[in-house]
Amino acid sequence: xxxxxxxxxxxxxxxxxxxxxxxxxxxxxxxxxxxxxxxxxxxxxxxxxxxxxxxxxxxxxxxxxxxxxxxxxxxxxxxxxxxxxxxxxxxxxxxxxxxxxxxxxxxxxxxxxxx
Amino acid sequence: xxxxxxxxxxxxxxxxxxxxxxxxxxxxxxxxxxxxxxxxxxxxxxxxxxxxxxxxxxxxxxxxxxxxxxxxxxxxxxxxxxxxxxxxxxxxxxxxxxxxxxxxxxxxxxxxxx
Numbered sequence: 158x159x160x161x162x163x164x165x166x167x168x169x170x171x172x173x174x175x176x177x178x179x180x181x182x183x184x185x186x187x188x189x190x191x192x193x194x195x196x197x198x199x200x201x202x203x204x205x206x207x208x209x210x211x212x213x214x215x216x217x218x219x220x221x222x223x224x225x226x227x228x229x230x231x232x233x234x235x236x237x238x239x240x241x242x243x244x245x246x247x248x249x250x251x252x253x254x255x256x257x258x259x260x261x262x263x264x265x266x267x268x269x270x271x272x
Numbered sequence: 273x274x275x276x277x278x279x280x281x282x283x284x285x286x287x288x289x290x291x292x293x294x295x296x297x298x299x300x301x302x303x304x305x306x307x308x309x310x311x312x313x314x315x316x317x318x319x320x321x322x323x324x325x326x327x328x329x330x331x332x333x334x335x336x337x338x339x340x341x342x343x344x345x346x347x348x349x350x351x352x353x354x355x356x357x358x359x360x361x362x363x364x365x366x367x368x369x370x371x372x373x374x375x376x377x378x379x380x381x382x383x384x385x386x
Contacts, residue, residue: 248315251282263315
């Protein structure tokens, strides 16, 4: 079964440093998402991406965050200057198309620890 | 308006029992209601999903009951097994948002005792 692949599985970074989280969505999927989950809390939407542009973003997704699909296969989330409160699991998800018949497939996540 | 409220936060059930998790929503534009199962260190995995035009959907031991007028839906796990021990999230999605994203409930940590 096709998978969404995320790397690295765990990243530790110093506060103020830039991090890039990488995702390889399922190859024929058109919609891409980043979600985050602070330890023990619910999964929160960050951003959705379609046709090489952001289609929607949440309040969490401020100017410190950016997304990119640099080469047609990878989908990255960049945090420019990490803060302690950015420590969380970050999940990438992809979806083949809109419509009720198309589900979301999540990756296994990247655990980001900001120290 | 975008919130999905989930209860209980945690649940302990004996093996063979029925686990019931409830969710409520406000946004009447929601048109897709999935349940996700998450094991520690893993991403959410789709368990079962329902559309608002049906009141119940069953897949194996898992059943979603949907009450459109009350804006509530629930997950029933019949014959619960220790391997079902995980965190369960309800979610909802509406076609009214351009990003088509999921809004998750707060999660229920289920423990099934042998």
